[in-house]
Amino acid sequence: MMFNLLNKEIRLAAHPNLFVFALMGILVIVPAYPYGMVFIFACLGPYITFMYGRETNDIYYSALLPISKRDIVKSKFLLVCLSQMVSLLISLPFTFLRIIILPSGNPAGIEANAAFYGFGFLTFALFNLLFMTEFFKTAYKAGRAFLAAIIPAALVVIAMETMVHFPMFEWMDSTKASDFARQLPFLIIGIILYALGTWTAYKISAKRFEKVDL
Amino acid sequence: MDLLAVQGITKRYSSFTLQDISFSLPQGKIMGFIGKNGAGKTTTLKSILNMVKLDAGTTQMFGLNYYENEQRCKQEIGVVLGEIDFYKQKKLFSITDVTKRFYRAWDDTAYCKYMDAFALDPQKRVKELSSGMKVKYMLALALSHHAKLFILDEPTSGLDPVSRNDLLGLFRQLVKSGERSILFSTHITTDLEKCADLVTYIKDGKLLKSAETTEFIESFSFLKTLGETAPLSIDEIMVRTEKVIYDV
Numbered sequence: 001m002m003f004n005l006l007n008k009e010i011r012l013a014a015h016p017n018l019f020v021f022a023l024m025g026i027l028v029i030v031p032a033y034p035y036g037m038v039f040i041f042a043c044l045g046p047y048i049t050f051m052y053g054r055e056t057n058d059i060y061y062s063a064l065l066p067i068s069k070r071d072i073v074k075s076k077f078l079l080v081c082l083s084q085m086v087s088l089l090i091s092l093p094f095t096f097l098r099i100i101i102l103p104s105g106n107p108a109g110i111e112a113n114a115a116f117y118g119f120g121f122l123t124f125a126l127f128n129l130l131f132m133t134e135f136f137k138t139a140y141k142a143g144r145a146f147l148a149a150i151i152p153a154a155l156v157v158i159a160m161e162t163m164v165h166f167p168m169f170e171w172m173d174s175t176k177a178s179d180f181a182r183q184l185p186f187l188i189i190g191i192i193l194y195a196l197g198t199w200t201a202y203k204i205s206a207k208r209f210e211k212v213d214l
Numbered sequence: 215m216d217l218l219a220v221q222g223i224t225k226r227y228s229s230f231t232l233q234d235i236s237f238s239l240p241q242g243k244i245m246g247f248i249g250k251n252g253a254g255k256t257t258t259l260k261s262i263l264n265m266v267k268l269d270a271g272t273t274q275m276f277g278l279n280y281y282e283n284e285q286r287c288k289q290e291i292g293v294v295l296g297e298i299d300f301y302k303q304k305k306l307f308s309i310t311d312v313t314k315r316f317y318r319a320w321d322d323t324a325y326c327k328y329m330d331a332f333a334l335d336p337q338k339r340v341k342e343l344s345s346g347m348k349v350k351y352m353l354a355l356a357l358s359h360h361a362k363l364f365i366l367d368e369p370t371s372g373l374d375p376v377s378r379n380d381l382l383g384l385f386r387q388l389v390k391s392g393e394r395s396i397l398f399s400t401h402i403t404t405d406l407e408k409c410a411d412l413v414t415y416i417k418d419g420k421l422l423k424s425a426e427t428t429e430f431i432e433s434f435s436f437l438k439t440l441g442e443t444a445p446l447s448i449d450e451i452m453v454r455t456e457k458v459i460y461d462v
Contacts, residue, residue, distance in 0.1 A: 004315045011312050012301050061300040063265050065316050066288035213266035 005067070005075035006082065012061070014079060015052035021045035022083045025091030028112040029098050035112050036157035039123040042087040043131070043146075043153055046080045050135060050142040059139050063214055073136060073206045080132065081198060084124045088117060099175050109161035114183035115172045119160040121190030125197030127153040136205035139212050216274070217241050217363045217395045223261050223271035230419060232257050235271070237414045237424035239363075242392035244385055246410035246427075247399040248448070250456050254419040255399040256295075259367050263293065275363065289318060292356020294349055296368035299340060306351060307336035317359035325358035346377035353384070364388070366398035370405050378402070382409045403448040413448065417455065 024041035027033055053059060062072045095112035110116050131149035135142055164173035171179045172186075219238040225231070232254045239245045249255050260266045262273050264281055273280040275287045301309055306329075314320040329336060332350040334343075343351065349369045356364060370378045386409050388394050400406070406413055406427065414424035423433055427448075434451040446454075 004312075007315065008312045011308055012304060056301045056303075057298050058301070060265075060295060060298050063263070064288075064293045064295075065313070066285050067316065068285060069264075211267055214260065 001067075001071070002074075002078065005071060006078045008062070008065075009075050009079035010082075013049065013053050013056070013058045013075075014083075015045075015049045018045040018049045018079075018083050021048075022086040023090060025087045025089070026094055028091045029094040029102075031102055032106055032108040034109040034157075034161050035106065035116060036109065036119070036123075036161050038087060038091055039120050039157055040150070040154060042084050042124070043127045043150055045083050045087075046131065047142060047146040047150075049079070050076075050145075054140060054142060060214060069209050070206045073202065073209050077128075077132065077198065077202050077205070080128065088120055105173075105175070110164045111173050111175050113172075113175050114180055114187040116160070118183070118186030118188075118190035119156060121187070121194035123153045123156045125190075125194040126156060128194075128201045129197045132201045133204045133208065136209040136212070139209060139214070215241050215277070217276060218262070218397060219274040220258075220262060221272045221274070223258060223273070224269045225257055225261055225266055226269050230254070230257075232261065232419040235261075235416065235421050237421070239395050239397055239412065241362075241395055242389055243411040244389055244396045244398070244409055245412040245414060246403075246406035246448075247397060247414050247416075248401065248403060248406065248452065249399075249416040250401060250452070253416050255401075255416065256367055257419075258416065259365055259397075259399060263365065289359065290361055291363045291365060292353060292359075292361035294352040294356075294364070294366040294369050296345075296349065296366065296371055299348065302341040303339060305337055305339050306334065309340070310336065310355065313355055314358070319360045321358055321360065324360070325354065328354040328357050344377070345372045346381060349373075349381060350384075353388075357388075362394050364394065364396040364398070366396065368400060369398055370400055370402055378405065379408070385409050403452055406448050415452070415455075422455070 021041040021044050025038050027038050027041075028035050059072065062075065063069070067075075091112065098112060105111055110119075127149045129149075130152060131145045134145035134148045163169045171182050174183075216238040217240070221236050223235040224233055230252075235254075235258055237245070247255055247258070257266060261268050261271070262280070264284055275283075276290060278287060280287050310325065314322075314325070332347070332354055334347060334351055334354060340348065340351075349366070353364070370381055373381065382405055385396050385398070389396060410427055412424070412426050413430040415422045415430070423430055425433060431445050431448065431451065434446055434455070437446060437451060437454040
């Protein structure tokens with residue numbers, strides 16, 4: 001069932017830009033760039049896909065399939081989480097590559113390191129919690145949901161990019177193995193918050209969507 | 215046996231109420247569901263399908279409570295929402311390939327047969343299909359998973375007379391075996407005289423009558439004017455029932 005739902009989302013519901021924005025993980029190879037934009041792009045993809053879904057009547061089509069309303073919500077979460085994970089996974093080889101070819105670091109903002117990924121998970125958790133739950137109040141108002149979610153998500157990214165310019169957070173802006181141990185808790189907490197936040201978002205969204213009149 | 219039995223469906227909106235709608239559709243029959251625009255036809259069909267949350271009422275489908283057995287019942291129904299286009303940019307084969315995985319009884323041979331019979335090219339995009347072809351494509355999908363009950367919302371609206379006649383002929387073909395039933399909403403009442411075994415009429419969210427076509431027509435004899443002897447057409451029944459005199 002999960003495969004069928006995801007297959008439907010990828011082949012019928014997803015806007016091509018979802019994949020394009022997921023590919024933006026590659027940006028971590030740019031010598032000087034605020035890498036937090038990778039997360040912002042990964043948030044834009046689902047928004048455009050949900051707008052596209054409104055145009056293609058995707059929710060109506062899904063409602064006619066032999067699945068429950070809860071499954072419709074599940075399929076959207078599967079797609080969004082997949083695109084977010086792809087975005088991070090794609091960036092991963094380039095973070096290693098840049099250590100070799102660009103050892104001088106990123107002067108524009110945070111390095112692509114464990115703390116960066118921790119913040120990424122945190123940004124996505126916040127986005128999912130706000131965007132998905134707001135969207136499934138109506139299964140229609142994607143714009144309002146996006147605004148409600150992208151502002152707090154962007155604030156997390158801005159905070160991350162700003163923090164690393166203060167000497168006290170220098171360890172967060174490092175790719176040295178010695179600083180990795182200090183960054184690792186960030187990553188672990190980020191992953192835990194992402195899992196918890198997304199699961200909570202799914203539960204709330206499913207409950208809200210049950211009450212929506214299509 | 216009734217394939218569909220709707221009991222006391224009620225849905226309240228701020229400015230409209232669908233009130234206590236009850237009717238049943240036996241196996242092998244076509245039911246026309248009529249009412250003027252805004253009478254609540256689509257809301258009724260969506261209520262039956264659990265697309266809108268009911269305030270009261272139940273739906274029995276294939277003898278099962280639909281709301282408790284939704285996924286199981288959906289395996290055996292075909293739905294066409296006439297006014298809604300899906301995935302206009304996608305090719306038919308893509309939609310089919312995704313859709314078929316959800317149905318246990320999907321039959322590829324039957325699918326090819328119906329696509330051929332309806333002259334549908336799987337390589338075409340939805341936007342390239344005429345309104346009639348879109349309905350036929352949805353019917354082909356439903357027939358390919360051996361649907362027994364077809365719920366069609368305004369499948370003939372927007373069609374030219376030839377396509378409409380063609381589609382109505384197809385509906386009769388579908389129920390000929392006595393296994394399948396069709397519930398279709400329309401405001402084009404001439405469609406009903408051509409193919410409906412039963413008629414259900416709603417007005418302003420309330421059920422006026424649900425009966426076999428001849429009984430339905432007879433029950434509105436009180437609308438005849440003095441000297442009229444011939445039975446009223448369904449068109450005349452609707453026009454006379456809905457008549458409004460404007461005080462302007």
